[in-house]
Amino acid sequence: xxxxxxxxxxxxxxxxxxxxxxxxxxxxxxxxxxxxxxxxxxxxxxxxxxxxxxxxxxxxxxxxxxxxxxxxxxxxxxxxxxxxxxxxxxxxxxxxxxxxxxxxxxxxxxxxxxxxxxxxxxxxxxxxxxxxxxxxxxxxxxxxxxxxxxxxxxxxxxxxxxxxxxxxxxxxxxxxxxxxxxxxxxxxxxxxxxxxxxxxxxxxxxxxxxxxxxxxxxxxxxxxxxxxxxxxxxxxxxxxxxxxxxxxxxxxxxxxxxxxxxxxxxxxxxxxxxxxxxxxxxxxxxx
Amino acid sequence: xxxxxxxxxxxxxxxxxxxxxxxxxxxxxxxxxxxxxxxxxxxxxxxxxxxxxxxxxxxxxxxxxxxxxxxxxxxxxxxxxxxxxxxxxxxxxxxxxxxxxxxxxxxxxxxxxxxxxxxxxxxxxxxxxxxxxxxxxxxxxxxxxxxxxxxxxxxxxxxxxxxxxxxxxxxxxxxxxxxxxxxxxxxxxxxxxxxxxxxxxxxxxxxxxxxxxxxxxxxxxxxxxxxxxxxxxxxxxxxxxxxxxxxxxxxxxxxxxxxxxxxxxxxxxxxxxxxxxxxxxxxxxxxxxxxxxxxxxxxxxxxxxxxxxxxxx
Numbered sequence: 367x368x369x370x371x372x373x374x375x376x377x378x379x380x381x382x383x384x385x386x387x388x389x390x391x392x393x394x395x396x397x398x399x400x401x402x403x404x405x406x407x408x409x410x411x412x413x414x415x416x417x418x419x420x421x422x423x424x425x426x427x428x429x430x431x432x433x434x435x436x437x438x439x440x441x442x443x444x445x446x447x448x449x450x451x452x453x454x455x456x457x458x459x460x461x462x463x464x465x466x467x468x469x470x471x472x473x474x475x476x477x478x479x480x481x482x483x484x485x486x487x488x489x490x491x492x493x494x495x496x497x498x499x500x501x502x503x504x505x506x507x508x509x510x511x512x513x514x515x516x517x518x519x520x521x522x523x524x525x526x527x528x529x530x531x532x533x534x535x536x537x538x539x540x541x542x543x544x545x546x547x548x549x550x551x552x553x554x555x556x557x558x559x560x561x562x563x564x565x566x567x568x569x570x571x572x573x574x575x576x577x578x579x580x581x582x583x584x585x586x587x588x589x590x591x592x593x594x595x596x597x598x599x600x601x602x603x604x605x606x607x608x609x610x611x612x613x614x615x616x617x618x619x620x621x622x623x624x625x626x627x628x629x630x631x632x633x634x635x636x637x638x639x640x641x642x643x644x645x646x647x648x649x650x651x652x653x
Numbered sequence: 654x655x656x657x658x659x660x661x662x663x664x665x666x667x668x669x670x671x672x673x674x675x676x677x678x679x680x681x682x683x684x685x686x687x688x689x690x691x692x693x694x695x696x697x698x699x700x701x702x703x704x705x706x707x708x709x710x711x712x713x714x715x716x717x718x719x720x721x722x723x724x725x726x727x728x729x730x731x732x733x734x735x736x737x738x739x740x741x742x743x744x745x746x747x748x749x750x751x752x753x754x755x756x757x758x759x760x761x762x763x764x765x766x767x768x769x770x771x772x773x774x775x776x777x778x779x780x781x782x783x784x785x786x787x788x789x790x791x792x793x794x795x796x797x798x799x800x801x802x803x804x805x806x807x808x809x810x811x812x813x814x815x816x817x818x819x820x821x822x823x824x825x826x827x828x829x830x831x832x833x834x835x836x837x838x839x840x841x842x843x844x845x846x847x848x849x850x851x852x853x854x855x856x857x858x859x860x861x862x863x864x865x866x867x868x869x870x871x872x873x874x875x876x877x878x879x880x881x882x883x884x885x886x887x888x889x890x891x892x893x894x895x896x897x898x899x900x901x902x903x904x905x906x907x908x909x910x911x912x913x914x915x916x917x918x919x920x921x922x923x924x925x926x927x928x929x930x931x932x933x934x935x936x937x938x939x940x941x942x943x944x945x946x947x948x949x950x951x952x953x954x955x956x957x958x959x960x961x962x963x964x965x966x
Contacts, residue, residue: 499670500677501945503904504922504938511926511934512681581795588798592908595800598926611801618808625808629801636796644792 394645400638408454417445419452419605428621440610440624441617449605450631456606457632460517461587464524469579471525472532477563479533480540490533497530506589510598520599524586535578539571573646580643584636591632607632663953667946674942678935679723683716727939733932737924742932746921746940752822753917756833756840756906761895763841764848768891771845772852773879776860787849794846799905803839803912810835820914836909843905844898851894855887862886892956899948903941 407414416436423443431438437446479490506523513519543549544567552566591608593599600606602613607628614624707713714722726733732742775787811819823832859865860883868882907919914920918937925933 496670496673499667499942499946499949500674501903501938501941502901503907504941507922507926508678508681508934508938584796588796591798592800595798596908596911596923598923608798608800611798611804615804618804619812622808625801625804629798629805632798632801633793633796637792640792640795 391645393641397638397641397645400634401642404454404458404635404638407451408458411451411455415445415448415451417448419444419449420603421445428617430621431623437623437627438621440613440621446624446627449610450607450627452605453607453610453628453631456600456604457587457590458635460520460590460600461583463521464590465528465579465582465586467521467525468528468582469532469575472529473536473568473575475529476533476536477540477567480537481544481559481563481567487537490537494530494533497527498534502527503589506593507598510593515598515601517600520590520593524589528582528586531578531582532575535574536571539574540567543567543570577643577647580639580646584639587635588632591628660950660954663950667943667950670946671939671943674939675724675727676720678938679720682931682935732936732939735925735930735933737928737930737933742930742936745933746918746936749917749921750940752833752915753903753906753910753919755829756836756910756915756917757899757902759830759833759837760840760844760902760906761899763837764844764895764898767841767845768848768852769884769888771849772856773884775849775853776856777879779857787853791846791850794843797843797846799839799843799908800912802842803836803909806835806839807912820912822915832913833915836906836913836915839909839912840902840905844902847898848891848894852887852891855890856883859883859887889956892952895952899945899952903945907941 421444423439425443426435426439427441427443429435429439429443435445435447437450439445440449475490479487505527509523509526510519513522549562549566552562557566590599591606591611594606594608595612596608597612600609602609610628611625614621614626614628617624704713730743732746734740735742735745738745771787771790775784778784807819811817817835818832821832823829865878865882868878873882906917907922909915910917910919911923918941921933922937924930925937
């Protein structure tokens with residue numbers, strides 16, 4: 367299996383590095399193209415979808431793919447393609463909303479804890495430690511149980527469970543950044559704390575946060591779909607991708623596309639976001 | 654001596670965290686919209702009936718009295734009566750627990766094997782085709798929802814090729830091994846995708862190091878070199894990651910159980926959720942928090958066992 371040491375080709379670091387940069391730019395473009403495609407589909411769903419995603423045509427249920435229904439119809443005769451297209455609206459909106467709120471809360475708390483230190487930092491750090499120990503998924507279920515099902519509940523529940531990782535990340539970055547010359551210079555220049563935080567600290571810690579956000583969106587969308595699949599998130603008639611997998615599971619043997627397609631749609635979006643976050647993450651560091 | 658002190662401190666922290674979790678669940682349930690009595694009796698319940706239920710459940714007392722009673726019960730392992738099963742929630746949970754533990758351990762074993770094999774393969778075939786393919790796995794794997802991977806495995810390996818049972822739990826050890834293979838494999842696919850990149854990176858670092866060069870110059874090649882010299886030094890960062898992953902693993906197990914209709918904690922959580930069974934939901938959550946805390950302590954201990962340089966401090 368192993369090549370003896372003598373026969374190993376000399377490693378060409380510089381060219382490997384160039385290759386990585388080129389590859390990462392290429393990955394970035396593909397990733398952005400995928401994500402933009404999803405956003406466009408979500409934005410123009412009513413114009414793109416050939417049918418109403420909720421319109422039932424029971425006489426024509428479980429139809430195989432045809433020119434009238436490109437991906438066929440589901441158990442209630444609804445057009446699969448139209449449901450997938452409208453699903454983009456629901457899942458992407460929820461995924462973005464849920465993570466954006468977590469990002470906002472987490473960023474503000476992380477900046478405060480890292481910048482002011484003292485009791486703010488101590489208190490927040492204890493809270494973060496505690497939240498890290500509570501398993502996220504059961505807590506999510508518990509919150510939905512208490513808040514009731516619905517779009518807003520889902521967004522709040524994800525924000526409550528999700529802010530911790532942003533706070534941890536930003537606090538760490540700020541602790542390093544606040545000792546650097548440019549921050550000290552800004553403080554010596556008698557700029558207000560708020561201005562130093564917003565104009566000088568935030569831009570310098572944001573790259574890592576965006577990397578985390580991109581992977582967080584992937585996780586949030588797949589968790590939202592999981593809740594829909596389990597029947598405790600978005601509810602049945604809504605064309606949510608997880609709900610669609612659950613509905614399609616009954617027809618796996620005859621119409622495998624019904625359960626497969628919504629999952630593939632999630633996976634593909636995940637690939638797009640992963641490519642983006644990977645190439646941002648790989649830009650500054652060597653590996 | 655250090656070891657015991659460390660363990661005690663970690664246990665103390667774990668107990669504190671657990672207490673915080675109980676407080677959180679208690680407060681969240683207090684914040685629940687609508688009264689428990691109306692939930693149990695239905696919307697048409699009369700005033701006297703509601704008062705009677707409230708008195709029976711102690712809901713007419715001040716909140717702190719309720720909390721003290723609740724904590725007392727929890728400390729005795731009493732989470733209340735599950736209204737779905739009309740049995741103590743603890744009993745119901747303890748019946749379901751072994752399935753989930755079996756599934757989790759099974760998944761960790763499959764994940765460990767798959768991660769080590771794939772990462773070693775990628776590191777040894779650096780920049781070759783196998784390496785590129787293995788490095789692509791996380792990009793796809795991270796976005797794959799567990800319930801969908803499970804459904805696909807079910808489709809291919811239970812329906813198309815009937816190798817494994819299509820859900821449900823077979824009795825006995827061999828029955829468990831057989832019927833839990835697909836659920837465990839589902840989780841292993843997802844967690845291997847998370848771990849393989851980190852192990853590959855540290856393997857490459859170790860393969861470049863002087864002591865591996867020294868071992869090679871002594872004539873060590875192949876399996877022995879990897880197993881004795883490279884892996885033990887490269888695996889540490891991945892072991893820490895495994896600890897973080899375990900929390901996700903438990904959540905994943907809860908989802909996968911629903912896909913494969915397994916009688917574990919996850920199914921209980923969903924049932925409890927749908928039937929508004931407080932005792933059940935709360936018991937499952939407390940128990941899973943406890944499990945995660947214990948596993949994290951075990952991983953710290955394991956960490957120092959693998960790397961003697963890491964003190965338990």
